[in-house]
Amino acid sequence: MNILAVYLKEIHYKKVGNKDVEVRKTNFTDKRIVETLRSLGHNVDWLEYDKSKLRSVRGKYDLIFNLADGLENDNEFQEIPILKNIEKTGIPYTGNSSKAIKSCYDKANIKRILLKNGVSTPDFQIFRKYSQKLKKDLGFPLIVKPLYTDGGVGITDKSVVYNEKQFRKQVKKCIVENNQPALIEEYIVGRDFCVPVIGRRAFSPMECTFSSKVFKNRPKIMTYDVKWAGESNKDYHYTYFILRDKLNRNYSGELDKKIKSAAEKAFKVMGCTAYGTVDIRTNNKEDVFVIEVNPNCWIDKYSDTFKSVKSQGYSYPEFIEKIIKLNKK
Numbered sequence: 001m002n003i004l005a006v007y008l009k010e011i012h013y014k015k016v017g018n019k020d021v022e023v024r025k026t027n028f029t030d031k032r033i034v035e036t037l038r039s040l041g042h043n044v045d046w047l048e049y050d051k052s053k054l055r056s057v058r059g060k061y062d063l064i065f066n067l068a069d070g071l072e073n074d075n076e077f078q079e080i081p082i083l084k085n086i087e088k089t090g091i092p093y094t095g096n097s098s099k100a101i102k103s104c105y106d107k108a109n110i111k112r113i114l115l116k117n118g119v120s121t122p123d124f125q126i127f128r129k130y131s132q133k134l135k136k137d138l139g140f141p142l143i144v145k146p147l148y149t150d151g152g153v154g155i156t157d158k159s160v161v162y163n164e165k166q167f168r169k170q171v172k173k174c175i176v177e178n179n180q181p182a183l184i185e186e187y188i189v190g191r192d193f194c195v196p197v198i199g200r201r202a203f204s205p206m207e208c209t210f211s212s213k214v215f216k217n218r219p220k221i222m223t224y225d226v227k228w229a230g231e232s233n234k235d236y237h238y239t240y241f242i243l244r245d246k247l248n249r250n251y252s253g254e255l256d257k258k259i260k261s262a263a264e265k266a267f268k269v270m271g272c273t274a275y276g277t278v279d280i281r282t283n284n285k286e287d288v289f290v291i292e293v294n295p296n297c298w299i300d301k302y303s304d305t306f307k308s309v310k311s312q313g314y315s316y317p318e319f320i321e322k323i324i325k326l327n328k329k
Helices: 028-039 051-057 079-088 098-105 107-116 164-178 224-228 234-238 253-269 304-310 316-325
Strands: 002-007 010-016 019-025 043-048 063-066 124-127 142-146 182-186 191-198 206-210 239-243 275-282 288-295
Touching (some): 002 028, 028 043, 043 051, 051 079, 063 079, 079 098, 098 107, 098 288, 107 124, 107 253, 107 288, 142 164, 206 304, 253 275
Antiparallel strands (some): 010 019, 142 182, 191 206, 206 239
């Protein structure tokens, strides 16, 4: 198969004398995927995303492998027009459609669609001004999030609030610092799961563990620093995802069934058909709540998504080949 890998260049800066010099690099995940595609026998060309160059590829490739989906804090929704331009080529492509991506960008939209289709999700409210009145049926604790960001952007320990004073301060900070409305959501005290979904099948959930050594008196949430700060952040060393299946202690077959069923239904009603993850929390009664649906998740060899898929007997090349077969026409 002739494949075009469309990617985004990563831009970094390094000091040269007294100046910051731009250094353009290719993402290590993108490199690994292209190497894997070639190992599978495919002919692969690279193209740094460029709207005008993309117009000229029509009819030249069997598939576009969409790697242009790693836009952090994408307040201007650039991922959507990029994907729409890929769709205009008429070439099948990997990942979810621009329509599905758009539906999942707005966290409130996700929740409305979930509720309409009978999928449990925490009660919520949108705040465009910090002075708005809080709904009477929303009681503390609450969690305050930017409405449009993903990857933990804008989430800190202080995002979970326990009283009116904390609430008002955090809402104002969220709106100002992220330049967007705030999503106020019932905070589910309980377990935190990430469920990979490939096609319409949910794979083994990954549960985030929070060390009591560090999180005893703190909310058990995946903040931005916990997710991305790596070695530079001590909390990074005390949270990690572990694979869950019905044979694990404290994880019953019944809970596994409920989590996977909720993830599959959430993925489907959001219009997702390729790959992604569904964030889920459970309370002490093992009630299941879908928090977010994340289409086109990280699919590196070292991702938690592949860790789950690997547990079902797939090699990394087989995983990438499976994604190819889920392409959009």
